[in-house]
Amino acid sequence: MKQIESYSKRKEAFLRSHTKALGQIIGTALIIGAVSFAVVDYYFSDMPYSILIGAVLLYWH
Numbered sequence: 625m626k627q628i629e630s631y632s633k634r635k636e637a638f639l640r641s642h643t644k645a646l647g648q649i650i651g652t653a654l655i656i657g658a659v660s661f662a663v664v665d666y667y668f669s670d671m672p673y674s675i676l677i678g679a680v681l682l683y684w685h
Contacts, residue, residue: 655682658682659682662679662682
């Protein structure tokens with residue numbers, strides 16, 4: 625019974641640590657994507673105010 629509890633605790637700790645790391649990776653990717661979107665949209669768009677979309681995305685993160 626102790627082996628099962630030990631395994632369960634180790635599995636839970638493993639998932640918790642990897643979930644946090646995955647969240648950080650996804651958050652960083654969202655920031656990079658928002659900045660990239662804003663830069664491309666600013667340079668290739670006739671409406672320069674559309675860079676605000678990228679700024680809003682960055683602010684929400």
